[in-house]
Each structure stands twice: as structure tokens, then as C-alpha cells.
Amino acid sequence: MVQRRIPKIKDLAPLMKFKSPEFNARKRRLAAALTIADLRAIAQKRTPKAAFDYTEGAAEAEISLSRARQAFEDIEFHPSILRDVSTVSTGWDVLGGPVAQPFGIAPTGFTRMMQTEGEIAGAHAAARAGIPFALSTMGTTSIEDVKAANPSGRNWFQLYMWKDRDRSMALVDRAAKAGFDTLLVTVDVPVAGARLRDKRNGFSIPPALTLGTVVNALPRPEWWINFLTTEPLAFASLDRWSGTVADLLDTMFDPTVDFEDLAWIKAQWPGKVVVKGVQNLQDAKRLVDLGVDGITLSNHGGRQLDRAPIPFHLLPQVAREVGAHTEVHLDTGIMSGADIVASVALGARFTMIGRAYLYGLMAGGEAGVDRTIQILSEQVSRTMRLLGVNSLEELNPGHVTQLARLMPVAAPMVASAEAVPARKAPVRKAPVRGAPVREAPVRTAAAPKQSVRASTAVTGTPVKRAPKKATPTA
Numbered sequence: 001m002v003q004r005r006i007p008k009i010k011d012l013a014p015l016m017k018f019k020s021p022e023f024n025a026r027k028r029r030l031a032a033a034l035t036i037a038d039l040r041a042i043a044q045k046r047t048p049k050a051a052f053d054y055t056e057g058a059a060e061a062e063i064s065l066s067r068a069r070q071a072f073e074d075i076e077f078h079p080s081i082l083r084d085v086s087t088v089s090t091g092w093d094v095l096g097g098p099v100a101q102p103f104g105i106a107p108t109g110f111t112r113m114m115q116t117e118g119e120i121a122g123a124h125a126a127a128r129a130g131i132p133f134a135l136s137t138m139g140t141t142s143i144e145d146v147k148a149a150n151p152s153g154r155n156w157f158q159l160y161m162w163k164d165r166d167r168s169m170a171l172v173d174r175a176a177k178a179g180f181d182t183l184l185v186t187v188d189v190p191v192a193g194a195r196l197r198d199k200r201n202g203f204s205i206p207p208a209l210t211l212g213t214v215v216n217a218l219p220r221p222e223w224w225i226n227f228l229t230t231e232p233l234a235f236a237s238l239d240r241w242s243g244t245v246a247d248l249l250d251t252m253f254d255p256t257v258d259f260e261d262l263a264w265i266k267a268q269w270p271g272k273v274v275v276k277g278v279q280n281l282q283d284a285k286r287l288v289d290l291g292v293d294g295i296t297l298s299n300h301g302g303r304q305l306d307r308a309p310i311p312f313h314l315l316p317q318v319a320r321e322v323g324a325h326t327e328v329h330l331d332t333g334i335m336s337g338a339d340i341v342a343s344v345a346l347g348a349r350f351t352m353i354g355r356a357y358l359y360g361l362m363a364g365g366e367a368g369v370d371r372t373i374q375i376l377s378e379q380v381s382r383t384m385r386l387l388g389v390n391s392l393e394e395l396n397p398g399h400v401t402q403l404a405r406l407m408p409v410a411a412p413m414v415a416s417a418e419a420v421p422a423r424k425a426p427v428r429k430a431p432v433r434g435a436p437v438r439e440a441p442v443r444t445a446a447a448p449k450q451s452v453r454a455s456t457a458v459t460g461t462p463v464k465r466a467p468k469k470a471t472p473t474a
């Protein structure tokens, strides 16, 4: 039988740990978020559906993105015990400059549409955390304003090459003059991926005020008040646009850009050049031959080619083969600091976060981005300590096993014209002793006339322009 007694105040006093209440709702909300998934849940409640879906969504059936996340979940860490991990260092040099964490903020377009503080919030938070901030060509804050927000930190400019090459290169020039130290050239958008959520939502730039959007706005007043009472949404470096994102991309982007153009772009830029969107080893090797400073294994967060290779799966081989000659970076699917640590262990020098940053932004503006960086940083540091390492240099492939659920059944073939000869129709053997031959119907689909390069395969008329002589067409 349990003996009961009246509780004594002197016994209860040490247990009473009442905190002073937090009256700032934003701070309270953000402090309660312990993971990026928690920030995502807050973001979803506070952002109109079309803007949230634009951020969260990927291309077609969104298989690339879910596989990338699955690949991170399907790892096994191998810790070492009895190491002194009282101190841990999460920084090192990336592209010749220091970073406090092995991750930075990926370039994202239309950022002020997700939350009005947009790129300035990202640049401020990155500056405070000592990590790079990347501004997109499709950003909604100017190059100069980002520089002013992050004057002594590291700013990277992400280039999309437009049909109007002079205008693209004018942006590159402005970024160089503003002191951006790295040019990220994104190469996985010859045409826009099919973002079906945007089509279904009737999503346009700027967001249209339809009956549906007004009804959806009712429980999200803060977003709409911000949207309607701040500077109208406009591209910092583009003319105004009115229409869908996919139409914008297809109108502006130059689908003829090739390795030769890349070499030319590289020659125009005084700083470091990283090529973003690399998806096989052969292309990585060609880029090394071109002398780029880094490559980013990425499938654009699953927003372009659906069922593209999982960057995290490409990583070990690419890092092994080209990592000594160029820096290998990685993005797509990162939702935790453990994903980042696993990537570094398998050879990545750096990683970038897209949605993880935007979820924080939508959940609480600049303070929300701070919270994203804080959550990831703590996870990086804790994972390293639990693995028994003090520094990024100590991480190695022995710390991670990629479990086999999503591994390719055979080594991937390379979809590049140079590596694979164009397929020909099967040649029939000569008939034996004049036996009659009935010709099989020609299957044209199996006998393409030209290489598999998208621009030529689709149009049949490759357009080759010398980069320097390009004239505006848009």
C-alpha cells in the first residue's frame, strides 16, 4: 500500500521553474519549432496556398525530391566511441574563404513573394551566421541591396543565361562590381520543369487576386497585409512580368547554352565559378577540364527533370574522382544537420539549403531564417560530436553507409552525346542463300537522327551563337 502525505511547500519550491511568459508571438512560435519540419508546418499555416505550393512543390510527380529526402533518411551513421568531443569546429574554407558552417543559403527566385522580408532577411541571417548567401537572377532584391545587407559577408550571385545575353552579363558585371565573390552558373534549366501545383493553383507572378485567393487569404492576414502595404513584387534585375513562372522561364532562358559558352562566362568573372546542376560524373570531369572552382551536384530541388539522379547518391563517386581537382558541393533534399554531416563525410565540401531556408522565412521572416540556421547548426554540431569527431576534416566515408533501398541496379549510363554514339536502326544480316527477305517496318522512334541533346533533339535545328556576338532577342 502506497503511503500518502500532504505535499510541503519547501519540497515543491525547487520544482517550480516558471518561465516569464513570451509575449512576442513570433518569438514564441519560432522557439517552439525544433526541426525544419516544425518550421514548415508553421510556414504552411501562415502563407497562402499558391505561394506555399510554389515553394514546396517540385516537378511532375515530385519523385526526384521525395527520393532525395528518402536517400538522406536511408543512411546509417558509424560513430567512434571514447573521443574527447568537448570542442567541435564546424567551419573550414570553401572556395578560398572561411565559412562557419558547411552549408549556405541557396539561390531562390521570387523570395519576397514567400514572405515580404525576402532576400534581405536571408542576407542578414547569413551574415550573422558567417555563411554565404546566394542571390538568384530571379531574385526580388537588387544586387546592391543584398550587398548592403551583407557588406562584409560572402555573397554569391546565381546566373541564368537569358536569350538576351547582354542583359545577363550586365548583371554579372554588377555583381562583380558589388564585390560578390562567387558566380553560381545554373545549368539545369534549358526549359522550365513542369510544376503541376502551380498550374493547378492558377499561380501567377504577381499573385492574382481571384475569389479563391481572397478566401484563402482570410486566415493568413499578415501575409496579405505585408504583400499589399510593401513595395510591389518586382524582379530586382528583370522587367516586370505578368504570367506563370514556367512561361517566364521559357521566354527568358537560352536553351542553347553549352560548355563553350560556360568557358566564355568563366573568363568574364573575376572571382570563383561554381556550376550548379551537375548530374553525372562525365560532365563533372569536363567541368574540371574547364577549370571551374566548384560543381554543385543538384537536381534543383527536384524542380526540373523528375526522376533525375539523387545528388547524394552521385556524391561518393564524383567526390572520389574529381574532388581533388575541384570542390564538390551538394543540394536537394536537405532537411537536417545530419544530412549535411553525411554529405561532408561522403566528400562534399559544402551544401546548400533551399526550402529549409524558405520554410524559416515563411514561418517568421528574418527571425525565422535565424531559427533555420540555428536548428541546422545545432544538428551539425551534435551529429559530429555523437560521431566522435571534432572537425569537418575528420569526417570520412567510413562514417556513413548509404542503405540500398534506392540504389541503381546497374552503373548509370551517361546521357551525353560524346559518351554514347547515336543509336542506329538495327542492320539486318545478309540473307542466307538468297532466301526472300520481308523488310520489317522502320521504327523511327528507335533511330534518332541526332544526338540526345535537348535543344537539338526538340527543335531539330541547333542554334549556335558565339557568346560575344549575341544580340538581344527577348
Ligand SMILES: Cc1cc2nc3c(=O)[nH]c(=O)nc-3n(C[C@H](O)[C@H](O)[C@H](O)COP(=O)(O)O)c2cc1C
Pocket (backbone or CB within 6 Å): 054, 055, 056, 106, 107, 108, 109, 136, 137, 138, 139, 158, 186, 276, 298, 299, 300, 301, 302, 303, 331, 332, 333, 334, 352, 353, 354, 355, 356, 358
Ligand atoms: C522556391 C524555389 C525557388 C528556386 N529558385 C532558384 C533560382 O532562381 N535559381 C537556382 O539556381 N535555383 C533555384 N532553386 C533551387 C535551389 O537553388 C536549390 O537547388 C534547391 O532548393 C535545393 O533543394 P532543397 O530545396 O531541397 O534544399 C529554387 C528552389 C526553390 C525551392
